[in-house]
Amino acid sequence: MSLTLLVAMGVGVLMACGIYLLLRTRLFDVVLGLTLISYAVNLFIFFMGRLTVGKPPIIAGSLPKTLAHYADPLPQALVLTAIVISFGMTAVLLAIGVRAYAENGHDHVDGDQAP
């Protein structure tokens, strides 16, 4: 199996599982789904900078500063902050979930409108 197909499938599987969980009725499941989706999206952006093995974008010695010798740093920088932000999102959703559960007696995503 080619590496390209493998990573493409990996992103797809994460996305599919994430979306399936996103469509569940309980908030905690939705949070799990969103986490999987952020993995998928982060990998997606990261892979857009192409697959480079063993060439981290840390300038060393006299190697020519081209993409033949270094991985693309830009998607990495974008993804790094995205990883941290997704933690913030998870935290807020969980806080809402805890509070909603305490007030409604269940953690259905539709809150007090839940069927």
Next chain:
Amino acid sequence: MLSPVIALMLALPFFGALALLFVSSDRRRLSGWLAGGFTFGGCMLLMWAAGTVFDGDVVRWRVEWLPSLGVNFGLRLDGLALLFSLLILGIGLLVVLYSPYYLSPADSSPRFFSYLLVFMGAMLGVVLADNLILLAVFWELTSLSSFLLIGFWRHREDARQGARMALAVTGLGGLALLAGVLLIGKAVGSYDLDIVLASKVVLQKSPLFAPILLLVLLGAFTKSAQFPFHFWLPHAMAAPTPVSAYLHSATMVKAGVFLLARLYPVLGDNDLWFWIVSTAGIATLLMGATVAIFQHDLKGLLAYSTISHLGLITLLFGLDTPLAVVAGVFHIINHAVFKASLFMAAGIIDHETGSRDMRHLNGLWKYMPITATLAMVASAAMAGVPLLNGFLSKEMFFVEAVAVDSHRLIEIATPIASTIAGIAAVAYSMRFIHDVFFNGEPVFGPNAVSKTPHEPPRFMRVPVEVLVVLCVVVGVFPQFTVGPLLAVSAQATLNAPLPAYTLAIWHGFNLPLLMSVIALAGGVGLYFALQKKLNLHTIVKLPGDAKLLFDVFIENLTALAAAVTRWTQNGRLQRYLWLIVATCVLVVSAAFALFPSTAMPGRVLVSSEFANPTVIVIALIGMACAVFTAINHQQRMTSLLFLGMTGLVVAFAFVYFSAPDLALTQLLVEVVTIILMMLALNFLPKTSKAEAGAVRWPDAALAGLAGVGITWIVYQVLQRPFNSIAPYFLQTTVSKGGGANAVNVIIVDYRGFDTLGEIAVLGMAGLIVALLLRDFRLPNTPFDGQFGVKLAESARISLLLNTVTSLLLPMALIVSIYFYLRGHNQPGGGFIAGLVFAVALILQYVAVGQRAAEARARLRYPIWIGWGLLFAGVTGLGSALVGFPFLTSTFKYFSFPLIGAVPIASAMFFDLGVFLTVIGGTMLALATLGRLGQRDVIASTKEEAV
């Protein structure tokens, strides 16, 4: 000639409408005078400008509006615009004079007149516009203001319905017109009227010509009530009669034929135009004329008569010869004059008798002889009796009908149809005269003639008198009265030299004269035959009112809209998310399917690199863990463990594909996220309630489709050549950023502003969590400490863990500082350092309990967030102070013992801000959730409950 006079003329009615807003509704005289004054002012300005137009010049005025789109606010007064402006302002002035007598004290005069003036201004805008976009804008404004005028008596249901129907039909036409205009702009390259009018060949050769023509005609036909869009006009008769006289005879319904006239030079002179326009015209002419005979409502009769006359004018334009166009323009003038006077006469009759029903109105001659005389002269003009203006243009119409040069069948059918329509026109005019003023005595009663009929106030009749005198004068001396106006307006319409024609009453014995005679004699005969054989009064209702059809259509449309809304907006998050994902899948697939070459450019490279077996196994484990996360979602703890494993595999992917910074971040965030989720699980149900079925297949199918789509996109992209701006960063990261770690330099330097925003978001997330749960008490005690980390004070502090973590914290701090310092050149940086520190703190919490840990370190996380953002922000401002853009970084190398040369870049301070904010935000969220488990929080709740 350039002159702001026409701009002022256009602005006056709008100023008037504004001024009327400040008049209280019982000041009837004042509002009448105001409206009259502004209209009169407009008339004077028009007179001033008219001289230039009669000299063969065009008056222009222009300011830039949207120059980038080629749309200017330009006005242009040529012959055709002059004719229409004259009708709008002249008849407008008469209507303003007439209205105060018609309106009752209960009606708000200022409101009426301000609507009327807005309409007047909009209509002037349509005829003066130098730019097709501007024309379309004013066109819509006429639809809107006519909606307000038709619905003026808003307490009446028929008025509201009529207004809505008129708006729906003409508004739809207006949208079609706008689309047509945009296409014209695309085909010609300009919306400028002069350029468009000169682009006949370009436009008619364009492949867009057919759609353009259809769309523009749709606009014209809906506005001018052409069959099959005629049905709104009779229902618009619910408007006050002055409105009908103004909008529905003289001006607004003429906007459609104005459009035909305006664009005739570019759109006319081809077969498509001939067939569509003349067919619509002839159908409308015949239908309107015959239906009019059977109306009982005076205004209904006039409305259908108007429809038929509009059909006549449309037919003349459709016949597509210069002479027919001249006749069409002439009939526009004549019809406006006699029909406005007839509507006003109908209004007088309505006002002075209390009824409009011809079954009750009989024998009014002896009660109001002067009004009767005026109405009879105007009706005769409508019927086309010689020596009146209607005769002249009808005669020209017959000449053109005979002269049609087309298929043999058409050549025979057109004169015959014209004669039949002429007969019907005479018949309904006859009915108007005979049924109302003769034919026995009025039927008195509360639902019939409720007042003793009498002549109206003196000045209510003046406008009618003026118009009727015009009918006669034009009819007798056409060349001296209307001749110059007709010449200049027809010339502007044709945009070419005028054909030879004579305005005379007598053209000798010929076929058109015979047709006129047949029409007159046949019409009178038809009317009396119908009255005798059928007794028109007994006909209850004509079948085939399109209103029923329209109502059913509107009802179904509303029901459909409601059903769609109920289905899409059902208040369930699941439905919304499902639809959003489904739409994404659908739209993206459609884009790839329909535009494969645009969506997937470039050559496909065959990827020759094969994955090594270890990588394959790890990837498969990751995918399996993701699948297990999804499958086991009802067992939340299990699901969470699989999620953590998936995260580890993602971190491995970052390691393998040369992203050490990402791998470190992913690992650390994974740790804090899982801890956070376990904490939350303390207060949440441990299982998800089962939904119907183990797996919901529609959701699974959609998720699968989306997954396949993403896989396919990634696979396609990775096989294509790569063009990146990355080399710039690689080449300048050391020389300009002062750091070898390109990723870190991008974060703190190149994209520093982004990062500032992102840490602000993280800080805010922490604060939101804190605020959401601040004064929050758990209503019961769901906390059972069953899972994982128990951050509450613990009775059984593990001595070993306690000792180890006491040592670990300072060490972790050192590691964290190390990561922070080296981050500019090696994997690390503020984000990672902050996360390392946070993990060490959490371990401390686990070991000694939250309270002890917080007491030991005196930690107040919101302060950390504040300091962090302050550091980052001030660093940025520092560079701004010395004249560089916000967040510009400078650097110098300093030597430190043991560590070596360290570049002290101003970006390092920025990164310090990142470091502090990350610790603050992360820990605030965790500590807040942890605090919920503390005993006294639960205990105090219990006390409150007691």
